[in-house]
Amino acid sequence: MENLEMKEIESAIEGILFAAGEPVREDRIAAALELDRPTVQQMLQKLMDYYAYERRGIRLLHMEDTWQLCSAPDYADAIRRAFEIRKPAKLSQPALEVLTIIAYYQPTTRAYVDQIRGVDSSYTVGLLLERKLIEECGRLQVPGRPHLYRTTKNFLRAFHLTSLDELPEMPDLAGEGQMRLGDDGAIIDPESEERVIVDADRPETAEDIRPED
Template sequence: MEQTELERVAEAILFAAGEPVELERIAMAAECDPDEAEQAVRSLMDRLSYERRGIRILRLEYAYQMCSSGEMSSYVTRALETRKPPRLSSAQLETLTVIAYYQPATRAYIEQIRGVDSAYSVGALLNKHLIEECGRLNVPGRPILYRTTPDFLRTFGLESLDELPEIEKMQFGKQELPQQEEETES
């Protein structure tokens, strides 16, 4: 399949999906090598950006998603009468920061770093789909482990967690967590 046809295939898949699509799925659907699919998606991303089109393609770790251009947000908001997502309180931002930098993290670990109860903030971040449960720690009580979600990356305009700014780790650093059992996600 030639490059322009592969770009058209990727564009159609991303438009129809409305959510992040892994590169492997695009390659499988187009019956091509993942490197070819990535080259086509990146070429499409560049062209949409260069032409200052109303849509963009975002890279989210190993997936891509089509979205409206940030420059067009006021028009999209007006046309669709969408509400702004609720703001995060300082406690929620602190909790989200701890999870983002030290994930997977238990609520007890979050509270150890913050020095206060974080149950409400963890619950609020789960409801906003910025964090998710990712298994349980293999210790007595089997506490839940939390990690950030693709919505977190999208909300903060990141392609991957590697783009988080460097921070000075706490003196006790990231604790060595005992062996964990990850739960299968559906």
């Protein structure tokens, strides 16, 4: 009887995830099934392992405190052909640079990204917003109130990460010598501890960040 109940619960979880079509929070699933969260987490993990082990056409993704059903990457080409979906363009090197900076120093401003790269990144930030890899998450409470940016769940999905904690260390940008934002929103140069005025004199253009073939 207990096994039957467990199978019914698994089926209910599958139904919820399928109907949602987007990431669903663990606590929402637990509330809907009137179960405690650890039990729901255990069953979600069991389903995820099952889909992967049996090499099914669907996979269960875990992203922070949410879960989502999606198609298996092994069959991406067949799915694209069935629906005549164009393969998304690869991110260019400049786009990857901007995405990396935001991922490691989020929430952060575009001015901070510009200072690290030494070039105006407004076009690239716009591109990443369109691809839904980053999103606005408020404004810095300083004069001008610049937008703050952070990565999205689409970012986690694209790079096969469960959470940001799985990001590898980045020695080139990490450590005591890194630039940082001061309390007033100014960028502080670690070499001189002076505030830096961002004035990128070489704006980035569409030609600079064209997609790779």
